Each structure stands twice: as C-alpha cells, then as structure tokens.
Amino acid sequence: MSFRQIAAATAVAATFGFAASPALAVTEIQWWHAMTGGNNDIVNKLAEEFNASQSDYKVVPTFKGAYPDTMNAGIAAFRAGNAPHIMQVFEVGTATMMSAKGAIKPVYELMKEAGEPFDPKAYLPAITGYYSTSKGDMLSFPFNSSSMVMWINKDELKKAGVAEIPKTWPEVFDAAKKLKAAGHETCGFSNAWASWAHIEQFSAWHNVPIGTKANGLDGFDTVLEFNSPLHVKHLQNLVELQKDKTYDYSGRGSASESRFGSGECAIFMTSSGYYATAKSTAKFDFTSAPMPYYPDVQGAPQNSIIGGASLWVMGGKTANEYKGVAKFFTFLSDTNRQAKLHQESGYLPITTAAYEKTKADGFYDKNPVPQTPLKELTNKPPTENSRGLRFGNMVQMRDVWAEEIEAALAGKKTAKEALDSAVARGNAMLRTFEKTAK
Amino acid sequence: MEKSVVFNGKLLPYLLLAPQLAITLIFFYWPASQAIWQSFLREDAFGLNSEFVGLENYQALFAQPEYYTAIGTTVVFSSLVTVLSLGVALLFATQADKNLKGASAYKTLMIWPYAVAPAIAGVLWFFIFHPTLGTLARPLRVMGFNWNPMLDGTHAMILVVMAAVWKQVAYNFLFFLAGLQAIPKSVIEAGAIDGAGPLRRFWTIIFPLLSPTTFFLLVVNIVYVFFETFGIIDAVTAGGPAGSTTTMVYKVFADGRLGGDLGGSAAQSVVLMVIVIALTAIQFRYVERKVQY
Numbered sequence: 025m026s027f028r029q030i031a032a033a034t035a036v037a038a039t040f041g042f043a044a045s046p047a048l049a050v051t052e053i054q055w056w057h058a059m060t061g062g063n064n065d066i067v068n069k070l071a072e073e074f075n076a077s078q079s080d081y082k083v084v085p086t087f088k089g090a091y092p093d094t095m096n097a098g099i100a101a102f103r104a105g106n107a108p109h110i111m112q113v114f115e116v117g118t119a120t121m122m123s124a125k126g127a128i129k130p131v132y133e134l135m136k137e138a139g140e141p142f143d144p145k146a147y148l149p150a151i152t153g154y155y156s157t158s159k160g161d162m163l164s165f166p167f168n169s170s171s172m173v174m175w176i177n178k179d180e181l182k183k184a185g186v187a188e189i190p191k192t193w194p195e196v197f198d199a200a201k202k203l204k205a206a207g208h209e210t211c212g213f214s215n216a217w218a219s220w221a222h223i224e225q226f227s228a229w230h231n232v233p234i235g236t237k238a239n240g241l242d243g244f245d246t247v248l249e250f251n252s253p254l255h256v257k258h259l260q261n262l263v264e265l266q267k268d269k270t271y272d273y274s275g276r277g278s279a280s281e282s283r284f285g286s287g288e289c290a291i292f293m294t295s296s297g298y299y300a301t302a303k304s305t306a307k308f309d310f311t312s313a314p315m316p317y318y319p320d321v322q323g324a325p326q327n328s329i330i331g332g333a334s335l336w337v338m339g340g341k342t343a344n345e346y347k348g349v350a351k352f353f354t355f356l357s358d359t360n361r362q363a364k365l366h367q368e369s370g371y372l373p374i375t376t377a378a379y380e381k382t383k384a385d386g387f388y389d390k391n392p393v394p395q396t397p398l399k400e401l402t403n404k405p406p407t408e409n410s411r412g413l414r415f416g417n418m419v420q421m422r423d424v425w426a427e428e429i430e431a432a433l434a435g436k437k438t439a440k441e442a443l444d445s446a447v448a449r450g451n452a453m454l455r456t457f458e459k460t461a462k
Numbered sequence: 463m464e465k466s467v468v469f470n471g472k473l474l475p476y477l478l479l480a481p482q483l484a485i486t487l488i489f490f491y492w493p494a495s496q497a498i499w500q501s502f503l504r505e506d507a508f509g510l511n512s513e514f515v516g517l518e519n520y521q522a523l524f525a526q527p528e529y530y531t532a533i534g535t536t537v538v539f540s541s542l543v544t545v546l547s548l549g550v551a552l553l554f555a556t557q558a559d560k561n562l563k564g565a566s567a568y569k570t571l572m573i574w575p576y577a578v579a580p581a582i583a584g585v586l587w588f589f590i591f592h593p594t595l596g597t598l599a600r601p602l603r604v605m606g607f608n609w610n611p612m613l614d615g616t617h618a619m620i621l622v623v624m625a626a627v628w629k630q631v632a633y634n635f636l637f638f639l640a641g642l643q644a645i646p647k648s649v650i651e652a653g654a655i656d657g658a659g660p661l662r663r664f665w666t667i668i669f670p671l672l673s674p675t676t677f678f679l680l681v682v683n684i685v686y687v688f689f690e691t692f693g694i695i696d697a698v699t700a701g702g703p704a705g706s707t708t709t710m711v712y713k714v715f716a717d718g719r720l721g722g723d724l725g726g727s728a729a730q731s732v733v734l735m736v737i738v739i740a741l742t743a744i745q746f747r748y749v750e751r752k753v754q755y
Contacts, residue, residue: 103509273613274612417722423700430703434615434703
C-alpha cells in the first residue's frame with residue numbers, strides 16, 4: 025500500500041467516523057407545522073422543552089405555510105421519498121390522510137410498538153372521535169383542537185348600546201345594526217373560515233346534516249345535503265346584510281382575523297385558537313361567546329364540532345425514529361403541560377385530566393374565554409349530525425363551497441342556487457374521491 | 463474557382479447541439495410526456511394506487527361548467543395582461559430612451575420588479591389593495607368608491623391583472639429599450655428632416671423596425687400569462703371570489719395541489735399545452751409575416 029493510499033484511507037475513515045458519531049447520538053425528528061403568531065412561539069417552545077428534557081432525540085419544528093400548504097408540502101415530500109416524521113394536518117384533511125394506508129403510521133400502532141404508555145381513554149372523546157377509526161383506534165394525535173366561537177369586543181358593544189352579548193342570530197343581526205349605526209360602517213359583524221362557519225358548524229349547531237352517512241363518518245359513499253330551507257334562509261339573511269355591510273364577508277381562511285384585533289369588526293366568529301393572538305393584539309376588553317343559533321329551530325343549539333389540527337406520523341421511518349416520536353407524544357400528553365397549553369393558546373386540552381385540572385385550579389373563574397369551545401362541544405350528547413365530518417377532497421371542497429357563498433353574497437346567484445350548486449359540485453368531488461380511495 | 467470552407471465532421475455539430483438538446487429533453491419533453499401519461503391515470507394524492515382510465519379525465523373535465531368559465535376568464539386575463547404589459551413597457555421604453563438626467567437610474571429601477579418572485583409580488587398587491595388593511599384601498603374607500611376585491615369579481619380581476627402586468631413590464635421594458643437603441647439614429651433623423659413629427663416617426667419608422675422585438679415579446683408574454691401567473695393569482699385572490707379569477711393554469715394548480723386530483727389536473731395541463739402550442743404556431747405562421755428583420 026502506497027503512502028497515498030494509506031492517507032486516503034485514513035481520511036475516509038476519519039470523515040465517516042466524525043460524521044457518524046453525532047448522528048448516532050441524537051436522532052432528529054422533523055415536525056412540519058402550520059402555526060403562526062402566538063401559536064408558532066408555543067410550538068417552538070414545546071420542541072425546545074422536549075429537546076432539553078432528554079438527549080437521545082431532537083425535535084426540529086419547521087413552519088411550512090398555512091394548513092393546506094403544509095399538507096401539500098408533506099404529500100409532495102412523501103412522493104419524493106423524504107417525508108417528515110410528524111406532519112400537522114388540519115381536520116378537513118383527515119379523510120385524505122386516513123385513506124392513504126402505507127403513507128402513514130397509525131398512532132395506536134406507533135405507541136404499541138414503541139412500548140410507550142398509552143391509554144386512548146385518557147383523551148377527550150369529543151376530540152379523539154374525529155381522528156379514530158369506527159373501531160376506536162386512534163390514527164392521528166390530536167394537537168391543537170379548537171371550535172368556532174364568537175369573539176366580542178365588549179367596549180364597542182357598550183358604546184353602541186348593546187347591553188347583552190347576543191345569543192341568537194336575530195340578536196346578532198340587531199347588535200350589528202346598532203354597531204353600524206355607532207360608527208362601524210364597514211363591518212357590523214363578520215367571520216373567518218366562511219365554509220366552516222356557515223355550513224359545517226352551522227349544521228352541527230342546529231342538528232341538521234351536512235351529508236348522509238353521519239356526515240361521511242360511516243362511509244365514503246356519503247351525499248351532501250346542506251341545501252335545506254334552513255341553510256338557504258341563513259345564507260339569504262347574510263346576503264341581505266352584506267348589501268350595506270351590516271355583515272361583511274372576510275374571506276375563506278383566517279387571514280382577516282385582524283379585523284377583530286384592529287377593532288374594525290366588534291363581533292367576529294373564528295376559531296377559539298385565536299386566543300393567543302387576541303391577547304397580544306387586541307387593545308380592548310374582549311371575550312368569547314358561543315356561536316349564535318336560530319331559536320325557532322327545534323333542539324338548537326346542539327353541539328359544535330372540532331376544528332384545528334392533529335399530528336400524523338408518516339410511514340417508512342426507522343424503529344428508533346418512531347420511538348422518538350412516541351416519546352414526544354407522551355411528553356405532549358402530560359397533564360400539566362396540556363393544562364398550560366390550553367390556558368395559553370385557547371386550544372382545547374386533549375386529555376380529560378388536563379381539563380379537570382384546569383377546572384379544579386379555578387382557572388375558568390378568572391379566564392372564561394378558553395372554556396367557551398368546551399362548553400359548545402359538550403353542550404349536548406352528539407348526534408349523527410354533530411359527531412364530526414369526514415369528506416374526501418375536503419380541502420378543495422371547502423374552497424368550492426366558499427366560492428358559491430361568495431357568488432350569493434356578490435348577488436350573482438340566489439342563496440338557493442348557490443347552495444344547490446355547492447352541493448352538486450361537492451358531490452361530484454366526493455364521487456371522484458370514492459374512486460381513488462380503495 | 464472559388465474556395466469554400468466545408469466542415470466534414472458529423473460529430474462536432476451534434477456535440478455542439480447536445481447541451482441544448484439535453485436541456486430541452488429533460489426540462490420539456492420528459493415532463494410533458496409525464497403529464498400526458500398521467501392524464502390517462504386516476505391516482506390518489508399520495509401516489510399509492512393508480513389505475514389507467516383512458517379518456518375519463520378528459521370527459522370529466524369537459525363536463526364541468528366551471529372549466530368553460532375558466533377558459534373565458536383566461537381569454538380576458540391573458541389579453542389584458544399581454545396588451546397592457548407590452549403597451550406600458552413600450553411607453554416607458556420610448557420615454558427612457560430620451561436624453562434624460564439620471565436615465566440610467568430610472569432604467570435600473572424599472573427592471574427591479576422582474577426580480578420579485580410571483581408569490582411575493584402577489585402578497586404585496588394583496589396587502590396594498592386589501593379592502594380593510596390596504597394602504598391604497600383605504601383612500602379609495604374614503605373617496606366613496608366601494609372597493610371590494612373579496613366579493614366583487616371585476617375588482618379582483620383588476621387587481622390580479624395589475625399585479626401580473628407590474629411584474630412583466632420590467633422584462634418587456636428591458637427588451638424594448640435594447641430594441642430602440644439598436645435603431646440607427648440616422649434613419650430617425652432623416653425622417654425628421656423630411657418633416658415627420660414625433661408620432662409619425664414612431665409609427666412609420668420606429669415601430670416597424672422594432673417589430674422583431676415586439677414579436678419575440680408577444681410570444682414570451684403569452685407563455686408567461688398562460689403558465690407563470692398562477693403564483694400571483696394564488697397569493698392575491700386564490701381564484702376567487704366565486705371563481706372569477708380562476709384561469710386555466712390556476713385551475714391546474716388548484717385541482718392538482720389543493721384537490722389532489724392529479725389525473726384531472728394533468729388532463730387540464732395537456733389541454734393548456736395544446737392551446738399554447740397552437741397559439742405559438744399561429745403567431746409564427748401569420749403574425750411573423752408582418753415582422754421586418
């Protein structure tokens with residue numbers, strides 16, 4: 025062996041030796057998420073705390089854009105063979121992820137294989153039901169669960185002479201008219217997430233179906249039916265109020281939530297997860313209230329359904345990496361940590377113990393805001409119409425529904441035409457999905 | 463007898479062409495053939511199972527009324543963007559070609575928008591004209607103009623057209639300016655001596671001599687507006703409100719990425735490819751005849 029060969033061999037050995045040793049010591053867990061604002065800080069802090077708590081695994085959170093962007097980035101990465109370990113997927117992506125057997129690692133399997141203590145009964149059933157199979161096997165790990173609430177700017181309501189926080193839709197319309205008269209000319213009331221508010225939550229809250237087969241939970245051969253007279257009446261009311269901006273449309277996503285924080289809209293429906301951002305931006309006295317309902321609908325209000333996102337574990341990783349993911353989930357389920365997360369972010373506690381602890385600590389007496397979504401979710405035992413929903417292609421379908429709502433609000437279609445068209449287009453998409461999901 | 467140089471080698475010309483051919487094969491023919499193949503498949507978003515379905519994706523596509531709406535929107539959007547971005551760029555280029563103080567500074571500034579990524583350009587315009595947050599939307603509303611691109615389809619269209627034009631003007635400006643500077647001054651001066659005014663000099667001398675540049679830009683701009691504008695549309699309006707800014711290329715993006723319907727999306731991109739190839743062929747066949755090289 026010549027001197028040059030020996031030198032080369034030494035160099036190669038050295039390179040591999042040095043490169044391999046840190047990789048052996050710490051296993052990186054990639055976590056792709058979609059959290060912005062105050063909640064982004066919470067995600068980073070969670071990862072930091074977990075990394076400091078042990079030395080075998082390192083969770084690396086990466087912000088991948090809004091919910092649909094994160095999901096698409098994950099799917100594209102999976103196709104390219106480099107999916108992250110953990111991917112945060114919003115609730116409407118559930119059907120798509122569930123049907124992708126082989127691309128995902130079900131959470132109940134992961135926990136069992138990693139030998140981590142895991143009792144599915146410890147989690148709140150209103151939440152885990154959404155992310156479990158009909159047999160009750162948990163497929164994804166609930167992370168940030170929320171529901172839709174009505175955010176109230178108490179200072180402005182007082183100024184406009186609205187004595188009580190409105191409970192029903194007619195009361196909201198009245199309050200909005202008073203607010204408009206008191207100077208809120210561009211916005212009496214509004215909401216983020218158009219389809220989530222006026223179709224999904226609206227249906228559950230009034231105990232009317234969005235689609236057959238328990239809103240798709242009992243099978244992919246579900247058919248949409250949210251063009252009922254009640255849905256039409258509600259959209260018609262919004263169309264009338266949009267004309268003079270007593271109601272003012274705020275788009276399909278959460279981008280316009282700042283209309284509440286800036287004081288422009290004094291009544292604004294959006295996710296309960298808006299709490300962290302509201303605390304840091306709103307310079308007025310605010311609170312959250314349950315969503316309004318029509319008092320002439322029998323049995324309303326029923327119960328709301330959850331929104332937010334869960335963590336999906338992607339397939340094709342090593343056993344050691346899965347062990348790290350499982351440890352991270354155990355870390356997240358810790359009662360104190362869950363209680364603290366809930367109290368800071370406004371997202372729901374995922375374990376019963378964390379909810380009980382927060383109650384026992386007397387937290388809600390001083391801070392009623394984070395309890396509003398819990399009260400909504402547990403208002404009545406869920407029915408076929410309010411257990412949740414599971415529609416394939418739901419990410420794009422929500423946009424299609426919003427398109428039709430927009431057409432009605434812009435006066436291009438009547439409320440009835442718009443909802444009929446939303447149902448017809450949605451059904452076509454469901455049939456396409458049914459063919460691919462086998 | 464005349465002496466001419468003849469290269470006998472067969473290999474050298476092919477070698478010299480090879481890099482360009484390789485790029486065309488890898489970046490055009492290969493993806494295009496993939497798109498055509500995929501348009502005959504039905505596949506789930508993750509690519510876990512796929513099935514050959516023949517022309518089913520195309521049948522489903524042409525049965526959608528929204529697709530015809532998108533074709534109409536595309537015609538409006540592409541004509542507006544092409545005409546405006548060429549027109550505005552030509553106007554700016556003729557002005558910048560004059561002897562001005564600090565002309566090179568203007569010229570540099572004019573080129574900047576081209577370096578901005580489409581999505582970022584979209585976000586900028588989204589915020590400037592956002593009905594409640596926008597710095598320019600507020601004065602519009604104060605003046606009593608009910609500016610609302612979130613619900614008014616025409617307003618939304620104006621907004622995406624402005625954003626798309628703004629980005630493309632820089633590119634067109636650069637080529638027009640180079641074209642103008644290549645026109646011999648003597649020809650223009652001769653026209654002036656013969657008594658032609660500035661407008662007449664422009665239409666009878668400059669514009670015809672500029673026609674190779676204009677033709678090139680027309681082809682490039684049509685390709686731009688058909689294929690590259692979905693980033694801007696996504697950031698500004700996401701195809702809304704009520705589909706009034708959903709162009710064909712945006713629909714390809716929305717159905718493929720958001721809907722996970724890759725077969726249907728591929729079928730749309732094949733249709734789009736056929737249209738653009740046809741348009742380009744027509745331009746070379748008919749418009750190029752009027753070009754004076």
